[in-house]
Amino acid sequence: MNQTSKKNKSIIPLLLAGLIGIFIVFLGWSARQASTGGTDITDRDYYSKVLKYNSTLVEKRAASVIGWKLSSRLVGRILTVNLSDKTGRPIDGAIGRLVVSNKLATALPLSEKSPGAYILELPAHYSGEFPVRIDFERAGARISRQLLLNIGQ
Incomplete structure (x- = not known):
């Protein structure tokens, strides 16, 4: 018994x-993992995209509360945007702009053609597919x- 003890x-x-x-081995392994830069599935703009997504959701909810609806149509280089309320009546007198999502974030004003119908002729140097925001x-x-506009050449 004494020997077993x-x-x-x-x-x-x-x-x-x-x-x-x-x-100690696990500590060394975790330190190495932390120092090698991590996973390859990271997005540097993740935080700004989440904030933009959140603000877009807030704006959509606010627009649905007031009942605004927006529809757009592109024919050639002419973009027509129709703005209406929840009953379908046109909303006139709004200030509209198209923001091109490029490095310069160019803002182009939309002109009211008739109540609730706003138009913009896109400049000749815009071609191909590019994202825009309509405000x-x-x-x-x-x-x-x-929106994602696709202008043929």
Whole structure:
């Protein structure tokens, strides 16, 4: 019995040393993982995209509360945007602009052709596929939509 007790006591320091060794190996591995830059599935603009997505959702909810609806049509280089309320009546007197999502973030004003119908002739140097944002504001209410325009050459 005395020998068994001595054997158990001599194993405990070995188990403790093994546990400390495993901890040190894991600590070294995790430090190496942290210093190598992490995963390749990261997006540097993730935070700004989330903020933009959140503000777009807020604007959509606000527009649905006031009942604004926006529809657009591109024929050639002429973009026509129709703005109406929840009953389908045109909303006139709104200030509209098209923001081209490029490095310069160019804003082009939309002209009101008739009540609720706003038009813009896109400049000749715009061609191909590019993202834009359409903003309308009237009496403190605002609606914004993201579009992907495709202008053939």
